[in-house]
Amino acid sequence: MTSSNESAVDIAHVYRGTFVHSTDHTAVEILEDRLLGVDTEGKVYSICMEWSAYPCEGRRLVHFVVCSEFFMPGMVDTHIHASQYSYAGTALDLPLLQWLNTYTFPVEACYKDLEFARNVYTHVVKRTLRNGTTTACYFATIHTDASLLLGQIANDFGQRALVGKVCMDTNNFVPHYRETPEESHDETNRFISEMLKKKYPLVRPVVTPRFALSCSAALLGHLGEIAQNNHLHIQSHISETKEEVKLVKELFPDYDSYTDVYHKHNLLTDKTVMAHGCHLTDEELKLFREKGASVAHCPNSNISLCSGMLDARRVLNHKVKLGLGTDVAGGYSPSMLDAVRRTLDTSKALTIQDPQYQTLTFEEVFRLATLGGSQALSLDEHTGNFQVGKDFDALRVNPRGPKLLRSLGVVKSQVCSGSFFSPSLFPLPPSGDDRNIAEVYVAGKRVVPFVERP
């Protein structure tokens, strides 16, 4: 039995059921038939096997829930463009840079219109929550007010989020969608101070240079300084395609590598998450490890745009923090279950190329989607698994959803038949979907099913 005795807050809920999560030592730990208490601050208070051993210690217990299904931690999307949700599915016929010029920049420019922004951002927050994304690291657009609105919507729906106002002062193809370095600097400061003033419990700003091809050295320098002065998270893209790597080399000839461009501008820290990284060299990964920066693996997008195949095993072998991202709309699915499947696909494709390749296991990918993601975003103090003291970010999974047994997928030498569900079955449905996610909790609060607001 484990419990936190530090605070004297009451126990809001005790859930009885099976809890499946990752720890630092085990990719998947299955805790069968346990009692998990959540205190009134939304934190896991205790996990134990028997009621008689439950450490109430004079605390009031408000609600007891018996669950025949199982709980897993909420999933962490380490890279998603909220502003690209409306055209997911377009990234199938063009390579990255042409796709950005054709679809992305013209549509992102529309977020000047706050009603347009409100509509899309409401849809994306609801859709990702319903699909089990309890934490999302969002790119918005260059528009400060619309980016603030995204923060407000995530807060209103109870999603944990990092929200970034995009910064870019270079755009030769769609020149009306860019800022001057001064505007970008001033608006980033305004965005951060307005976001921090709101005191949202679960939503924070993240400094967001789009990528080195869209930012002058002057702007990168400003942003590095802002992040450093405010101890903020940083997100960007890196080494997604070979063409991009080549252009960065031409634009920044005096730097050792693409990673060095960010590093020399103080943008590579232990709160940095860089999306893609398909073509990072070993030297660059060493620098990531040294600085504590992380990679967001976005396999759907990498394949859809034909950008490359990230060798996730190599990243893990370098002991670089790794999470998964949907990268909507480079990736066509906002579901983290899809990111799990695509991660397995990429790893298997690498194995087809080289039979000696050490394919990622399903259990490892489960960890990347949950605890790995929270570590990649440096939020693992608060979320990622059911460790006592962390926030209760959880999915109640109903494996008997509409797709029922077919959706169960990986079965660990157990049988599932009729109405009987063995909790020893490996639980995350590789071909399941949001219909298998019965409830979603963030920081102890049930956020799905949605409560309709007046």
Ligand SMILES: Nc1nc2[nH]cnc2c(=O)[nH]1
């Ligand atoms: N996939 C993807 N890569 C980028 N690199 C710079 N901007 C983007 C973007 O919006 N999507």
